[in-house]
Amino acid sequence: MVEHSTHLDAVFHALADPTRRAMLGHLAERELTIGELATPFHMSFAGASKHVRVLENAGLVKRTIRGRTHLCRLEAARLAEADVWLKRYERFWSAKLDSLEALLRAEDEAKAKQVKE
Amino acid sequence: MVEHSTHLDAVFHALADPTRRAMLGHLAERELTIGELATPFHMSFAGASKHVRVLENAGLVKRTIRGRTHLCRLEAARLAEADVWLKRYERFWSAKLDSLEALLRAEDEAKAKQVKE
């Protein structure tokens, strides 16, 4: 039952940092260079660059080198994988599905009662 | 634009470990004690206990102490918060919404053209 060798470790780890989440937010608007990604944060250029690489290694960002500038764009496939993982738990917070579940459980109990009788 | 002081840091960090994700998977089946949560993993009891506390601190698990055993149950509200965050990016991987977006963009361009003319 041990879960392993998906991208989820890297993706969730990348998302666990507010700077990196904000960077993704900016990339959702448009493609940005490393410099443009770095400027909003109170951080050295090199520090921001390391965050971008974490995002890149997680597959959340793709980089295109054009001359001396590195253009980054959002790559959402891995976010979709994270979303799929979360979907497994949707029924635990979705009221709609909760009541459906209750309904099905009630039916099961009714059937069990019939069998007993 | 700096994003901060949500639970997302703790939640995503908790989800970044495969042991902890597996534990949540088991808790999705039924409530479990620390011992039951620990046994599937090649890890010391104390090690597993630390993972449970990470999940608890992230608000993903609630603990009820009954005698000497600690019963844990899944608490999905924080997973819902993570899902809400991911939803912002849904349009980047959803084909349906992508084509809707293309449609709207085409309409915008048509309008822009009309204004120009």
Added chain:
DNA sequence: TCTATACTAAACCATATGGTTGAGCATTCG
């Protein structure tokens, strides 16, 4: 009461992380 069970706490270790600074490498531009 005496012992086994379920768990936490604390100390410790190796490695990862988030940040810095300074050097270096291409590329662009005057």
Added chain:
DNA sequence: CGAATGCTCAACCATATGGTTTAGTATAGA
């Protein structure tokens, strides 16, 4: 050419993380 720009790399630092072991507390049961 020479200088400024955009970025990476390497070294370094403090702290966090994931794991261990040993010890300790409290409850359950014989």
